[in-house]
Amino acid sequence: MIAQNVGSSTLRVSRIALGCMQMSGTWNPQEVGLENVKKAIAAFESALQSGITLFDHADFYGATTCESIFKDCLKAVPGAREQIVIATKCGVRSGFYDLSQKHIEYSIYKSLDRLGIQYVDLYQMHRPDPLTHPEETAAALKKLVADGVVRHVGVSNYCPEQFRALQAYMGDIPLVSNQISISLMRLAPIYESWEGGDGILDQCMAQNVTPLAYSALAKNLLTSTDGVSGDGSKEKILQAVRTELKVQSIKYGATPGQIALAWLLAHPAGIVPVVGSNNPQHISEASQAVDISLEREDWYKLWTAAWGRGVP
Numbered sequence: 385m386i387a388q389n390v391g392s393s394t395l396r397v398s399r400i401a402l403g404c405m406q407m408s409g410t411w412n413p414q415e416v417g418l419e420n421v422k423k424a425i426a427a428f429e430s431a432l433q434s435g436i437t438l439f440d441h442a443d444f445y446g447a448t449t450c451e452s453i454f455k456d457c458l459k460a461v462p463g464a465r466e467q468i469v470i471a472t473k474c475g476v477r478s479g480f481y482d483l484s485q486k487h488i489e490y491s492i493y494k495s496l497d498r499l500g501i502q503y504v505d506l507y508q509m510h511r512p513d514p515l516t517h518p519e520e521t522a523a524a525l526k527k528l529v530a531d532g533v534v535r536h537v538g539v540s541n542y543c544p545e546q547f548r549a550l551q552a553y554m555g556d557i558p559l560v561s562n563q564i565s566i567s568l569m570r571l572a573p574i575y576e577s578w579e580g581g582d583g584i585l586d587q588c589m590a591q592n593v594t595p596l597a598y599s600a601l602a603k604n605l606l607t608s609t610d611g612v613s614g615d616g617s618k619e620k621i622l623q624a625v626r627t628e629l630k631v632q633s634i635k636y637g638a639t640p641g642q643i644a645l646a647w648l649l650a651h652p653a654g655i656v657p658v659v660g661s662n663n664p665q666h667i668s669e670a671s672q673a674v675d676i677s678l679e680r681e682d683w684y685k686l687w688t689a690a691w692g693r694g695v696p
């Protein structure tokens with residue numbers, strides 16, 4: 385699969401990433417058994433065979449079981465660790481956020497231990513914490529980079545102002561990525577500010593930051609074959625988007641999910657969709673979206689279907 389750099393760093397990643405939030409198949413550590421491990425390894429192997437090199441974790445996914453099961457995946461494929469980029473996150477705790485120096489320094493060593501690795505390639509601050517001054521968060525991150533346990537630093541769910549505030553205290557260490565929710569069902573990062581957009585993609589392009597897109601398939605809404613129930617404005621938009629995805633899937637000889645990913649991949653900000661699946665076939669299918677080049681007119685047809693109106 386084609387690769388790209390993450391922001392201004394030398395880190396090279398596949399254009400589709402695997403989201404590992406479902407990797408253990410449970411949020412109850414007591415339920416993790418041999419079957420869960422087998423399924424996780426099958427998903428991991430499918431991702432590797434499909435050319436996926438970026439794997440996205442967070443400390444609390446599966447109540448920590450997703451990072452732990454990834455250790456089994458790495459053991460099952462000797463040499464894999466050196467071939468891939470491991471991203472994880474910290475800062476979300478039970479009912480609150482915590483990006484204090486103490487918590488970050490605690491979290492990274494727990495993650496390294498669970499994952500069974502010596503360093504994390506990309507350490508992401510999961511959500512902004514209004515109760516920690518960015519100077520303190522930056523101090524913790526700079527130390528982790530200096531200690532060699534973190535290679536590169538990114539953020540998640542940061543608006544442009546929060547991003548700039550943290551970057552201001554990072555010295556010469558760039559924040560290289562911002563993981564945000566973007567899809568045909570969530571356009572805010574793409575809209576102009578006067579249309580209620582948040583300007584994140586423009587900021588990413590201006591500052592050479594890679595946007596990682598979570599819920600890129602709108603959590604299954606764009607791939608599901610179940611009918612759309614309800615007749616509110618959101619349901620009408622979903623129906624219109626699905627209809628256009630279907631039309632284009634026939635034109636491009638692809639699945640609707642692949643078209644939805646190709647739509648994100650076409651944006652010049654270099655969006656990397658983080659696809660959440662533990663199904664080897666779905667992972668392989670998602671990876672093939674990189675081969676689809678949507679025509680400009682088709683990209684706009686999807687955008688206007690998602691917007692609910694034509695371009696002015």
Ligand SMILES: NC(=O)c1ccc[n+]([C@@H]2O[C@H](COP(=O)([O-])OP(=O)(O)OC[C@H]3O[C@@H](n4cnc5c(N)ncnc54)[C@H](OP(=O)(O)O)[C@@H]3O)[C@@H](O)[C@H]2O)c1
Pocket residue numbers: 402403404405406440441510540541563564597598599600601602603604607641658659660661662663665666667669670
């Ligand atoms: N930073 C954050 O705050 C944040 C928040 C949420 C998620 N994330 C990250 O983003 C990743 C993905 O997020 P998500 O799970 O919310 O969203 P998603 O990727 O939009 O949706 C996942 C759903 O799509 C289905 N799917 C995936 N590929 C498919 C395919 N090729 N065909 C049909 N269905 C397919 C999956 O079903 P199957 O399991 O059946 O394949 C699953 O139900 C997570 O794993 C995590 O790494 C980050």
